[in-house]
Amino acid sequence: MSSRRIMDIARLRRRPRPRPWGRTDLALATGEGRTYLPWVIGIMSFLAALALAAALAVSSTANRWTLGLTGTWTVEIAADTAGGDGDAMDRLATVLDILRNTPGVVQAEPVDREQLTRMIEPWLGPGASAPDLPLPQLVDVRLAPDARIDRAALVQRLAAVPGVTIDDHHGWVQGLVRLAHLAVLFALVVVVLVGLAASGTVVFATRAGLAAHQDAIEILHLMGAHDSHVARQFARMVLRRSAIGAVLGVIAAVATFYGLAWAARTIAPSILPTLRLGALDWVAIAALPLAASAVAALTAWQTVMRTLRKML
Amino acid sequence: MQRDNDQHPVVRFESVGLRYGLGPEILRDITLALEPGSFHFLTGASGAGKSSLLRLMYLAQLPTRGRLTVFGRNVATTPRHELPALRRRIGVVFQDFRLLDHLSAVDNVALPLRLAGADEDQIRTHVVELLTWVGLGDQLHAKPITLSGGQKQRVAIARAVITRPRLLLADEPTGNVDDQIAVRLLYLFEELHKMGTTVVIATHNAALVSRFGYPELRLEGGTLTRLERRGAA
Numbered sequence: 001m002s003s004r005r006i007m008d009i010a011r012l013r014r015r016p017r018p019r020p021w022g023r024t025d026l027a028l029a030t031g032e033g034r035t036y037l038p039w040v041i042g043i044m045s046f047l048a049a050l051a052l053a054a055a056l057a058v059s060s061t062a063n064r065w066t067l068g069l070t071g072t073w074t075v076e077i078a079a080d081t082a083g084g085d086g087d088a089m090d091r092l093a094t095v096l097d098i099l100r101n102t103p104g105v106v107q108a109e110p111v112d113r114e115q116l117t118r119m120i121e122p123w124l125g126p127g128a129s130a131p132d133l134p135l136p137q138l139v140d141v142r143l144a145p146d147a148r149i150d151r152a153a154l155v156q157r158l159a160a161v162p163g164v165t166i167d168d169h170h171g172w173v174q175g176l177v178r179l180a181h182l183a184v185l186f187a188l189v190v191v192v193l194v195g196l197a198a199s200g201t202v203v204f205a206t207r208a209g210l211a212a213h214q215d216a217i218e219i220l221h222l223m224g225a226h227d228s229h230v231a232r233q234f235a236r237m238v239l240r241r242s243a244i245g246a247v248l249g250v251i252a253a254v255a256t257f258y259g260l261a262w263a264a265r266t267i268a269p270s271i272l273p274t275l276r277l278g279a280l281d282w283v284a285i286a287a288l289p290l291a292a293s294a295v296a297a298l299t300a301w302q303t304v305m306r307t308l309r310k311m312l
Numbered sequence: 313m314q315r316d317n318d319q320h321p322v323v324r325f326e327s328v329g330l331r332y333g334l335g336p337e338i339l340r341d342i343t344l345a346l347e348p349g350s351f352h353f354l355t356g357a358s359g360a361g362k363s364s365l366l367r368l369m370y371l372a373q374l375p376t377r378g379r380l381t382v383f384g385r386n387v388a389t390t391p392r393h394e395l396p397a398l399r400r401r402i403g404v405v406f407q408d409f410r411l412l413d414h415l416s417a418v419d420n421v422a423l424p425l426r427l428a429g430a431d432e433d434q435i436r437t438h439v440v441e442l443l444t445w446v447g448l449g450d451q452l453h454a455k456p457i458t459l460s461g462g463q464k465q466r467v468a469i470a471r472a473v474i475t476r477p478r479l480l481l482a483d484e485p486t487g488n489v490d491d492q493i494a495v496r497l498l499y500l501f502e503e504l505h506k507m508g509t510t511v512v513i514a515t516h517n518a519a520l521v522s523r524f525g526y527p528e529l530r531l532e533g534g535t536l537t538r539l540e541r542r543g544a545a
Contacts, residue, residue, distance in 0.1 A: 025412065025415070025423060025426075026412075027412075027413075027414035215410065216412050218372075219410050219412065220423075220427070221399075222370060222371070222372055222399055222404060223399065223400070223423060223424045223427050224396040224397065224398075224399040224400030224424070224427055224428070225396065225427050226393070226396050229427065309392070312371065312372065312373065312374060312392075312395070
């Protein structure tokens, strides 16, 4: 036996035992889809993750606002320039007296002018602090958690004071809840549409791969390979490339989200809400690359199986 | 999985016809039974339909009429998922080799064994031995693109016989090798035949046909004639 033969055999024996899941008979790593598939899946995942993060953040903010407003009322005493400051103070004192003597009201505190000015400054600019600007007097009312207050009776009692209105935030909270639901629904629609587009891309990429390797696939077929043998190789290739793209896409989306949140905090902190995500929101976003890769691999598998079924 | 019934012909054609699309009939009224352990040469002019007949035998094509039975199974009615098991019992040497260019000679030859789920250590041992036997011991890791036509053909033959198939079909297996290698390869086919493999070799090499003296199946005008010969080498 020649030394070269011995070396060849030794080389073969030194080779690690191929693992069934790692072996590939098709040169898929050199296919056309090698470069563009991770990019497409990456961009799709970026869009889906951004939509999801935005919706979850809006939903979370709406929840925070809703929680903050539940159990609170705001009583507004209209500014009356004719009556002067003394009249305004009298009306405030009457309102506070009525409120503080109403069972179920835990706290009734007037909002001072400085605080009120800060609230309207983003809309009116520096002119909001002008002393001659007529501003209503607001009273923050906090109710006991299980309070059952007869709103109509209270309104009637307060009606004795001119220019008083009560806002129980009901309409505002309902609007917020609707907005949050719409945002989540919109995000889900975007995720589904992006998923469909990504699946379509995977189908085309897989078909292109099948066409490019048609001869090799036929050889495997004629040697007795089952369809699943070929499908597994395509699914594995798509899974690997999709996972790379999806992970990078989601990382980019999270970075963009934080960039936007930072910009919102820096540019208009009092108008734009703080964008924050909860633990469960992070779980949903982290699951996106897994779901995207799994859907892509499954799509590739189905595409190959469906195509090969047409062969004898 | 179906049982192989040795009493039945390995391949049986009954009034088989084949046409591609709406074209003329390439094969007409082929009636033939290949008994287990038989050895046949398939001859005929270029375009006579030799490759088409072989394609029917290795289950790459369904006949357009008639009945084709392989290992006792009617291929038209055999469920598709059972065909791979039949194909694994057939070794094929393609006229254009059809090696996988990204795989080395060793991996090309190992492919049928891997598909059959053979043990990797055994695969390596057998593949190296066979490639060495066909004179490619120094080209184990060569990719097909670096091999000559004759070397590719030997790799293709090694791939076809590595599983000791029950039926070996070879389309011009000696077309790219010199006479000495051609005879050597025929001896390899003969060895397999002696171990019970049914062999069909499509060839233009009349000298080889007469030298080995096995029965000849001659295709002319889409019809098949069987010629008996005597005086094998």
